[in-house]
Every structure is written in structure tokens, then in C-alpha cells.
Amino acid sequence: MNFNYRKITVKVGSNVLTKSDGTLNVARIAHLVDQIAYLHKKGVEVILVSSGAVAAGRSELKIQRKLDTVSSRQLWSAVGQVKLINRYADFFREHGIVCAQVLTTKDNFADRDHYLNMKNCFTTLLENKVVPIVNENDTISVTELMFTDNDELSGLIASMQNSEALIILSNIEGIYDGDPSLPGSKIIEEIGTKEKDWMKNISMQKSGFGRGGMLTKSSIARKVAKEGIAVHIASGLRDNVLIDILRKDGQLKHTVFKPEIRKASNVKKWIAYSHSFAKGELVINQGAKEALFSPKATSLLLIGVTEVKGLFQSGDIVKIMDERGKLVGWGKAQFSSEKALQELGSKNQKPIVHYDYLYLIED
Ligand SMILES: Nc1ncnc2c1ncn2[C@@H]1O[C@H](COP(=O)(O)OP(=O)(O)O)[C@@H](O)[C@H]1O
Numbered sequence: 001m002n003f004n005y006r007k008i009t010v011k012v013g014s015n016v017l018t019k020s021d022g023t024l025n026v027a028r029i030a031h032l033v034d035q036i037a038y039l040h041k042k043g044v045e046v047i048l049v050s051s052g053a054v055a056a057g058r059s060e061l062k063i064q065r066k067l068d069t070v071s072s073r074q075l076w077s078a079v080g081q082v083k084l085i086n087r088y089a090d091f092f093r094e095h096g097i098v099c100a101q102v103l104t105t106k107d108n109f110a111d112r113d114h115y116l117n118m119k120n121c122f123t124t125l126l127e128n129k130v131v132p133i134v135n136e137n138d139t140i141s142v143t144e145l146m147f148t149d150n151d152e153l154s155g156l157i158a159s160m161q162n163s164e165a166l167i168i169l170s171n172i173e174g175i176y177d178g179d180p181s182l183p184g185s186k187i188i189e190e191i192g193t194k195e196k197d198w199m200k201n202i203s204m205q206k207s208g209f210g211r212g213g214m215l216t217k218s219s220i221a222r223k224v225a226k227e228g229i230a231v232h233i234a235s236g237l238r239d240n241v242l243i244d245i246l247r248k249d250g251q252l253k254h255t256v257f258k259p260e261i262r263k264a265s266n267v268k269k270w271i272a273y274s275h276s277f278a279k280g281e282l283v284i285n286q287g288a289k290e291a292l293f294s295p296k297a298t299s300l301l302l303i304g305v306t307e308v309k310g311l312f313q314s315g316d317i318v319k320i321m322d323e324r325g326k327l328v329g330w331g332k333a334q335f336s337s338e339k340a341l342q343e344l345g346s347k348n349q350k351p352i353v354h355y356d357y358l359y360l361i362e363d
Pocket residue numbers: 012013014015016169170171172174175176177178179180201202203204205206207208209210211212213214215
């Protein structure tokens with residue numbers, strides 16, 4: 001059989017892996033493993049990002065007294081992750097495949113060294129034919145510094161490992177052009193990175209155990225597709241969904257975000273996910289904003305910076321804001337905040353943020 005991709009990241013949502021009563025859907029985990037094992041044996045590299053720990057833990061324990069949100073998440077994820085990974089390990093073993101658990105927090109991607117360390121971890125596992133199973137380490141994650149959800153984490157990993165595709169399996173067949181529960185709504189089968197009209201049809205509604213909802217899935221999908229990685233959103237409740245997505249002659253109806261042809265560099269990919277580690281802010285004027293968003297590759301010069309906020313060193317990530325206070329991008333500063341303040345508005349030709357280390361948010 002011919003496959004569309006040889007290297008994929010697959011993300012499975014909590015609702016695919018749990019039954020309505022909250023217990024783990026063991027049959028579905030087994031079927032997912034069967035598909036991954038089949039692809040693995042055909043030479044497709046697979047990284048699995050699996051949610052489900054909190055849901056699995058919740059159904060396992062009767063809590064004596066009411067816990068706050070953080071404590072209950074810590075308790076349930078700690079208990080549930082063991083159950084989840086044991087199931088995966090048992091099913092992969094039946095196929096003669098070794099899987100590994102990688103639990104991570106956003107901090108593990110905090111700077112380039114941490115990022116490269118994570119990258120090395122996945123590369124080593126894959127080289128040794130191990131299937132990595134990743135989840136956010138909810139037990140120790142600090143709420144303010146968490147990933148929005150595992151969709152964000154899976155986007156980061158697909159990008160970091162240069163996957164050819166990110167496949168997001170949810171409890172719905174794709175993105176609908178209206179309320180999915182209404183009979184007239186249809187699946188949008190193809191979305192280009194420049195299109196954005198479809199976004200207005202996404203509601204805040206999310207499924208029972210999910211964290212982010214379709215809104216985060218969509219914005220992550222768009223971001224990842226812009227880096228040159230195809231993103232598929234399909235139903236994990238459907239039999240053989242992974243195989244059908246990967247088959248060259250596959251007919252499965254679902255949503256695909258078409259990747260941009262020009263692939264982002266590895267450094268740009270790292271920058272794209274680093275905004276939460278920003279140490280300071282640069283406010284830029286309208287002229288600088290227009291220059292940055294022009295089709296020409298443009299670096300940010302100090303002449304267009306009107307304000308420098310916070311304390312940062314050369315090499316730190318800084319946010320770039322427009323004069324209305326809107327975040328327009330971020331990048332790696334080439335001067336410290338002290339030097340930037342001294343030379344504010346000057347014609348120093350060395351950019352404060354070089355284009356190669358700049359990420360812009362396009363509307
Ligand atoms: N336009 C839309 N098309 C598809 N799903 C949508 C749309 N708007 C909102 N949703 C909701 O998003 C849910 C999937 O997101 P989420 O609950 O985060 O799932 P997961 O647990 O797989 O991450 C769907 O079940 C659906 O209720």
C-alpha cells in the first residue's frame with residue numbers, strides 16, 4: 001500500500017479514549033494501537049500525543065472531600081496516566097513493539113537548549129524504533145504556564161520533529177461550516193492557510209472531557225500548516241481512520257489544512273512556539289508594523305521601536321506590540337533592554353530582532 005506520509009504526529013483527544021461514564025475505552029485504545037502498529041511495521045514513523053489521563057483518573061477514584069481545580073487535576077492525572085500508559089504498553093507489546101512515555105511541561109521548551117534536548121529525546125526514541133507516547137505532565141504543571149491543551153503540544157512536537165503531517169483525532173469528523181449539531185452543516189474538506197472565513201463558524205462549545213475545544217485545534221492547525229506541515233482533523237471514533245487518512249487512494253471525508261509549500265526553518269519553528277517565555281516587550285510604530293508585514297523579509301530596527309518594556313538580555317525572547325497594545329509577533333532580541341533603551345529610535349542598522357528569529361501573527 002502507498003502512503004501519503006512516512007513521518008506523522010497523531011494527537012488523540014480525551015473523548016476518543018473515554019466512554020461517556022468516564023472510564024477508559026479499552027477497545028478504542030486497542031484499535032488505535034493496531035493501526036499505529038500496522039503503520040510502524042510499514043516503516044511510518046509515528047509519535048502519539050495522547051490525552052485521557054485526567055478522565056481515566058477521575059473514574060478510578062472516589063474523592064473524600066471536594067478538591068480545588070488544581071488539586072483534582074494533579075490527583076486524577078497522576079492516577080490516570082498510569083492506567084493509560086499501561087494499556088498502551090500492553091497493546092503495543094502484543095504487536096512486538098516497544099512504546100515509551102514522555103511526560104512534559106511547557107518549561108521543557110523554554111529556551112533553545114531545552115528545546116533541542118526534547119528534540120534529541122524524540123529522535124533517539126524513533127531511531128530505536130520505539131513509539132513515543134506523549135502527554136502534558138498535568139501533575140506538576142503550573143496552571144499559568146500550561147499548554148492550552150494537547151493540541152498545542154502536538155503542534156509543537158510535529159513542528160520540532162519535522163513531521164510531514166499532524167493528525168488530530170477528535171470526537172467529530174472535522175470542522176463544520178456551521179453548528180455541527182444542525183442538519184444543514186457540512187464538513188469543510190480543505191482549508192488553505194490564507195483563508196479565514198471558516199473561523200467564524202467555530203463555537204466555544206467543546207466535548208465532555210476536552211480542554212481546548214475546536215477553536216484551539218483550528219488556530220494550531222493553521223499555524224502548523226503555515227510551517228509546511230499538513231494537518232488533518234478527523235474522527236477518532238471511526239474504524240481505521242489513521243490508515244484511511246494515510247492511504248494514497250483514501251476517500252475519508254474530513255478536514256485537511258493544506259500546508260504551505262515553503263517550509264519554515266528549524267529556528268523559525270522554535271521561535272513560533274516560544275512566546276510564553278518572553279522576557280520583555282517592544283512597542284513599534286505603524287511604519288515598522290507595515291514594514292514587518294510587507295511581503296519582503298524585514299528585520300525589526302530600533303528606529304521603529306517607540307518603547308522598551310521589561311528587562312531582557314541579548315538572546316531572550318521579546319514580544320512585539322503595536323501602538324494599540326495588540327500583540328503582533330515575537331522574536332529573539334539581539335541587544336539587552338538596557339542597550340535598546342540607550343539607542344531607542346536611533347538609526348543603528350543592526351536589527352533588534354532579525355528576520356530569521358522573528359515570528360509574526362497574521363490575522
Ligand atoms: N465548527 C465546528 N466544527 C466542529 N466541531 C466544533 C465546531 N465548533 C465547535 N466544535 C466542538 O469542538 C469539539 C471538539 O473539541 P474538543 O472538545 O477539544 O475535543 P478533543 O477532546 O478531541 O480535544 C466538538 O465535539 C464540537 O462540539
